[in-house]
Amino acid sequence: MPKTRTAAAPRKGAAPRKTAAGPKAAAAPAPAPQTAPAKPRVATCSLAGCFGCHMSILDIDERILQLIELVEFDKSPIDDLKRFTQRCAIGLVEGGCCNAENVHVLQDFRKNCDILISVGECAICGGIPAMRNTIPLRECLEEAYIAGPTVHNPSNRIPDDPEIPRLLNRVYPCHEIVKMDYYLQGCPPPADAIWAALTALLTNRPIQLPYELLKYD
């Protein structure tokens, strides 16, 4: 089960971002025999999710200073990088796939990350958005834009601008679209679980969550 981490490619001069909380003598002991000059890169994204899992990532509190010692963030809402700048060691994926753009982003992550982690219930089972899976898509759209009791939509049209990503027939868990390497359960996963998983992977140890950290809610 321990995965080998093919660490990030040699750093190009590029890598913008990261101002706040830069290298700071982290008070707590840094948990890593960290080696190379190039830190492994971590990317994150939120597909059909609520950003709750990203909040849980931030919920590692001051350990985020240690995390920044350990990794460099690449494409992520955390640093607002829109594109991959380099190959990443780890991709954290929140949310399942409800539309074509989600699928595209997920495939992009698979291409650019060595290890992909499904973070949270939505990524693992579709979650709340997947509640529509038992209702035909046409019915969902008509309820939302035409027939719903509180709908005000004089055009009586379901939005169809080509800029809007096409919805899929149902919401898919990430591992039904691409191969996912690890799963962090929870809604959201506890910050401690995210921390434990990240630090294990970054130090080439297997992820072993204690009983209290495997929770589905």
Add this chain to the structure above:
Amino acid sequence: MSEAIEMTIDGVAVTAAPGQTILQAADAAGIYIPRLCAHPELTPFGACRVCTVKVNGRPQAACTTPATKGMVIENDTAELLEHRRSLIEMLFVEGNHFCMFCERSGNCELQALAYRFGIDAPRHAYQFPERSLDGSHPDVFIDRNRCVLCARCVRASAELDHKHVFDFVGRGSHKRIWVDAKERLSDTPLAVGDRAVGACPVGAILRKRTGYATPIGKRAYDRQPIGSEIEAARAAAPTAKGS
């Protein structure tokens, strides 16, 4: 006829009383065999097969198989754990189990089994079946999205409440729990205090207006795996029998 029955479970000598099933004998000996449909007060039913053990090399449901002399039982083996894990995963993908908002989460036996088995994601594709609800009763609702067809409500209603409110209709993947009335739960004599309501291991039959009463961290399976109480009995009385 009434003498003790000697057998072994994973090499541990266990003594069963006449009339006991393998599951009951194991419980008494402090050996946990995972189970879902079995309930100490209800007639064994053998619906879920999670308690499958190997008896003299053959798979048998521990909840329905009577203990007999000289049985050699395998319980905690990699092969059986894998079978059970697979059964639990299938139960998850066959229904619509949205743990994140389920009132039963934390006290749910299906979820607790998944925790105990360390299931991080099912290996099968989710089916997202269309299932119906029945909110007609003033105090109790049925959410068939969460039903695992364990028949505990069927048995509890018939055996403990003497009402026969619930039964199965349909076959195969169309099988579902239904009420013995013209149409709805409110047409039955079900009362909120009936044992059938509390017998549900998941969140399929629940009392209304009682959800989320226990804070996270204090629910039944937040800190301790399901089965710990049975195993604790064994730890407390070590090496009493057999060896």
